[in-house]
Amino acid sequence: MAATRFILPETDIPTHWYNVVADLPSAPAPVLGPDGQPIGPDALSAIFTDAIIEQEISSERWIAIPEPVRELYQLWRPTPLVRARRLEAALGTPARIYYKYEGSSPAGSHKLNSAIAQAYYNRQAGIRRMTTETGAGQWGSSLAFAGQAFGIDVRVFMVKVSYQQKPFRRSMMQTWGAEVLASPSLHTAAGRAALEADADNPGSLGLAIAEAVEEAASRKDTTYGLGSVLNHVLLHQTVIGLEAIKQFALAEDYPDMVFAPCGGGSNFGGVAFPFLADKACGKPVRLVAVEPSSCPTLTRGHYAYDFGDTAGLTPLMKQYTLGHDFMPPSIHAGGLRYHGASSLVSQLYHEGLIEARAVPQLATFEAGVTFARAEGIIPAPESCHAIRAALDEALACKESGESKALFFNLSGHGHFDMASYDKYFAGALEDYDYPEDAIRAALARLPCVGA
């Protein structure tokens, strides 16, 4: 019986997170205030605790993972690295395909890696209440469980249209004890203003962020937790890549290419950054961020200063962006509908150290179904993006006869996304090819700072 799953003992849960900032070829671009001047860490203290801010600005290569966080990780980590032998056979490819399954976390995705860390540091700082937002529901679920684990009350502002369409993600958060509100809500000025303008406002991630941040900033007892984009979030996710490197040693193999979905960037950064360190040591691994062609931030956006939210309330960060008011179509990979990208991922892409590909929606579901029928697990729509790119490469190997080792992060299961699969099978999903002028128009509205 040839080995299929490469599993590490619990003692191999990483003891440190890897901070890619230490190995960047050039210093990260500073974060700017609305006046275009660099801002200091103090600007973040209204919504984040000191330990989080420290990690956000740290340039230490290795940051110790607190023991209580590692103990929580034990509930599902190390996650398996799987050789997708049945998928290889189904494709008839000479490629060696591997995936790491982060959907085995209780919350069903990699997001829990950072949620646990964030809840821990907040509880250490005496915080007993946090707010956050959620779109597809993966991040909200993760912080709900993490809050429960550390005795923190969590209030989740869930984009109203998701709140209505994904009632079971909401039930999941409630089972873990979180309070879930449809956003826009009457609890914040931002929500009230939105509802005043349009009582039927379906909500958006940008608006839900505004509500969660407003509440955290206005209450001394409450902080805010973000599920992607920021440096500390990507840092926490590096457990994925660090484990994978050890697991490839077990498999006596090494990836030629690594694929991960890229929305805000924590999924991609989590799996790719540790390989980047390897790459710096001379291993010729190619790291590919895969984004939806309907929200082609890296492949068609600009590298410029922009806001993190649609309302323009956050500090300005240098990033690949489609313009903060770019409104991607409502594709089913809700977690990848973000106008920008993590500054770290953006900088690495700008410096040519990583690659990016955009894939259309229908092809991602096709890849997801092919994967599910071969390997069993039904992937989240976000994860289907990485699968699509890996499959394309595997099929190219079939043409060329090459046997590359292809590795992707299977970031989550699709158990709460079956309505999207239904639509795919019913032929009710579409591809969106964004016209160049729509993108140019959104980019023309970029703030004129730090250019």
Add this chain to the structure above:
Amino acid sequence: MAATRFILPETDIPTHWYNVVADLPSAPAPVLGPDGQPIGPDALSAIFTDAIIEQEISSERWIAIPEPVRELYQLWRPTPLVRARRLEAALGTPARIYYKYEGSSPAGSHKLNSAIAQAYYNRQAGIRRMTTETGAGQWGSSLAFAGQAFGIDVRVFMVKVSYQQKPFRRSMMQTWGAEVLASPSLHTAAGRAALEADADNPGSLGLAIAEAVEEAASRKDTTYGLGSVLNHVLLHQTVIGLEAIKQFALAEDYPDMVFAPCGGGSNFGGVAFPFLADKACGKPVRLVAVEPSSCPTLTRGHYAYDFGDTAGLTPLMKQYTLGHDFMPPSIHAGGLRYHGASSLVSQLYHEGLIEARAVPQLATFEAGVTFARAEGIIPAPESCHAIRAALDEALACKESGESKALFFNLSGHGHFDMASYDKYFAGALEDYDYPEDAIRAALARLPCVGA
């Protein structure tokens, strides 16, 4: 860091299933035809292949697991044995609580263990088409994926009310390529008769079985797969208990009590039978089948010959039963709403080798939420029954100061059962205390054979 998950290497996937028939104190009671006379294996050949029938009547202690089945098992087996340290702490109990997580299978429950085996043997016999029924959806999902894995077309008759209420279980089966029909359907005489009598017939498991069996019996190219009750199904599930015994050795511990939900019996048999063999060797382990108090087959039924289906079409098997036309209330643990129990489980209970407990519905959900908040995983309503019984024992340990080792089978996750959790939180679930005369009336209708 104290160990939490005890994980075996793939080479420790069992090479043989354990057949408890070899170790029964007395021979199993024969299966009877409608005339009350014992029937031979031929009577099963209209719907089952020879290899399955051979296993159904075998008394060999160990039956080799074919290599292709073990290879499929590698997709998720060995499943983890987990020490529920956070649950212990939450309860403040000196008990050591362990669970085995079968929900990590692609289909989300232990059912896949038998589905893979059944699909394999059918494909070996040249079968390319199978029918089955599903209520809650766990078995149908499992056979859907197993059929896909071995190139067998699967048609699932899904109880109409589930078909409508659990659309995502249906989507899951379709993603794996199965055809799913609402039962009653127009495809069978049984379905047509039911619809003629009542066009709005919501369906029942008994009726769906009748449809699936009718179609398999009437088509030469089609066989039938059953997800519980029969000897060969329980046999396939013994991988659970066999792995668990090895894992307890890793944990340097051994259970004082083993708990599993009991509907048809494959879940309980799968985890308990291997421990029964240990018990025969002098280990004082107590094996507890946990059933819903609304369908108290073992705790309040009779040990008698009865049909397996509500219509009285199957052969007669000696079993604990509430009467084949007993209609349990529509509790949310759909997998436990069965009037009878596996003959093997029934015989062992009758001979005093195992125990049984009935638990009310609300208390099972309360236990499920307690478990989810401590350990992360949200359990299926069926699994919540075993959790409830284990929690009761852990709380008794807290009173007495004893430190028992309690082990339960976490047979599946609840990702497709969140509507039930919603109802629980909304206070919309009820307990059912079955009046003694209703049970007596159903038992009075037992067939008068082999008594």
